[in-house]
Amino acid sequence: MSKDIDWSNLGFSYIKTDKRYISYWKDGEWDEGTLTEDNTLHISEGSTALHYGQQCFEGLKAYRCKDGSINLFRPDRNAARIQKSCERLLMPHIPTEKFIDAVMQVVRANEEFVPPYGTGATLYLRPFVIGVGDNIGVHAAPEYIFSVFCSPVGPYFKGGMAPTNFIVSDFDRAAPNGTGAAKVGGNYAASLLPGQAAKERNFGDCIYLDPATHTKIEEVGSANFFGITNDDKFITPYSPSILPSITKYSLLYLAEHRLGLKAEEGDVYIDKLDEFKEAGACGTAAVITPIGGIQTKDDFHVFHSETEVGPVTKRLFDELCGIQFGDIEAPEGWIYKVK
Numbered sequence: 504m505s506k507d508i509d510w511s512n513l514g515f516s517y518i519k520t521d522k523r524y525i526s527y528w529k530d531g532e533w534d535e536g537t538l539t540e541d542n543t544l545h546i547s548e549g550s551t552a553l554h555y556g557q558q559c560f561e562g563l564k565a566y567r568c569k570d571g572s573i574n575l576f577r578p579d580r581n582a583a584r585i586q587k588s589c590e591r592l593l594m595p596h597i598p599t600e601k602f603i604d605a606v607m608q609v610v611r612a613n614e615e616f617v618p619p620y621g622t623g624a625t626l627y628l629r630p631f632v633i634g635v636g637d638n639i640g641v642h643a644a645p646e647y648i649f650s651v652f653c654s655p656v657g658p659y660f661k662g663g664m665a666p667t668n669f670i671v672s673d674f675d676r677a678a679p680n681g682t683g684a685a686k687v688g689g690n691y692a693a694s695l696l697p698g699q700a701a702k703e704r705n706f707g708d709c710i711y712l713d714p715a716t717h718t719k720i721e722e723v724g725s726a727n728f729f730g731i732t733n734d735d736k737f738i739t740p741y742s743p744s745i746l747p748s749i750t751k752y753s754l755l756y757l758a759e760h761r762l763g764l765k766a767e768e769g770d771v772y773i774d775k776l777d778e779f780k781e782a783g784a785c786g787t788a789a790v791i792t793p794i795g796g797i798q799t800k801d802d803f804h805v806f807h808s809e810t811e812v813g814p815v816t817k818r819l820f821d822e823l824c825g826i827q828f829g830d831i832e833a834p835e836g837w838i839y840k841v842k
């Protein structure tokens with residue numbers, strides 16, 4: 504059974520589903536958590552999440568397989584990352600089992616919203632933690648909420664597998680020793696203005712350079728960057744202000760072990776883009792979006808093509824999606840079946 508939704512034409516937008524999970528932290532511990540139909544939160548006006556950005560979130564997807572079963576892709580990695588984000592913002596630890604159990608409960612309770620196999624659509628899951636309770640000073644909240652909701656989604660960038668163009672921003676999304684590696688709302692608030700400016704100029708989003716020297720690529724909007732060098736190496740930037748993308752670490756592995764490429768983290772200088780024959784943005788929402796060209800201050804650099812996906816990027820996409828949708832055998836421990 505699935506809902507009466509035009510699955511093949513879904514964008515990346517909010518659709519209210521039947522149930523969401525919510526758990527409260529008070530006096531040093533989480534309660535068991537429960538599913539609710541209410542998609543609104545009633546919180547104190549003094550909540551630290553509202554004033555001081557004490558909140559973090561995650562994003563992962565549930566995939567419908569050919570046999571009707573449902574896959575989660577590496578949810579243990581999202582659990583580990585939310586633990587790091589919570590630590591960075593002085594929020595309570597969420598045990599991995601609690602995180603995965605909450606995600607599983609939400610998928611099961613909204614099974615009819617998991618798009619059918621073959622439509623390319625998925626059920627996007629959004630776990631988040633917010634500091635709540637009566638407060639006014641700048642310090643950690645007395646209470647917290649951990650919640651998970653979901654929404655069926657299509658591709659994040661409208662072109663899907665068609666290449667998208669990006670423009671380098673003068674703004675930074677995060678500071679050199681700031682919160683760039685944590686998935687916290689403040690990074691995204693900082694990206695709204697540059698993102699809008701890029702879209703007004705018909706770019707998919709903007710590229711952020713390293714905030715210390717502005718010479719190296721860090722992020723592509725809300726996705727990581729990868730490039731395929733002219734001698735067939737998979738390179739993806741490393742920096743403490745980049746969000747450690749689960750997709751990117753998966754691609755590093757697949758590029759090496761399934762495609763036989765050399766694959767490593769390394770610097771990608773914005774004035775040396777001609778070292779790369781292909782480039783892409785990768786992330787849970789972006790999946791793999793080929794980068795057609797990048798607009799810098801005085802140049803528009805085209806990689807493989809502005810209209811066609813490059814062959815290595817396509818092979819990476821097929822391998823990753825094949826694993827996520829259960830058509831290709833996954834490396835040990837990557838797939839969690841929703842039961």
Ligand SMILES: Cc1ncc(COP(=O)(O)O)c(C=O)c1O
Pocket residue numbers: 562722724725726727746747748749750751785786787788
């Ligand atoms: C800033 C940023 N970079 C990269 C990513 C990709 O990370 P992941 O592959 O874990 O979804 C995301 C999305 O979560 C993001 O928001």
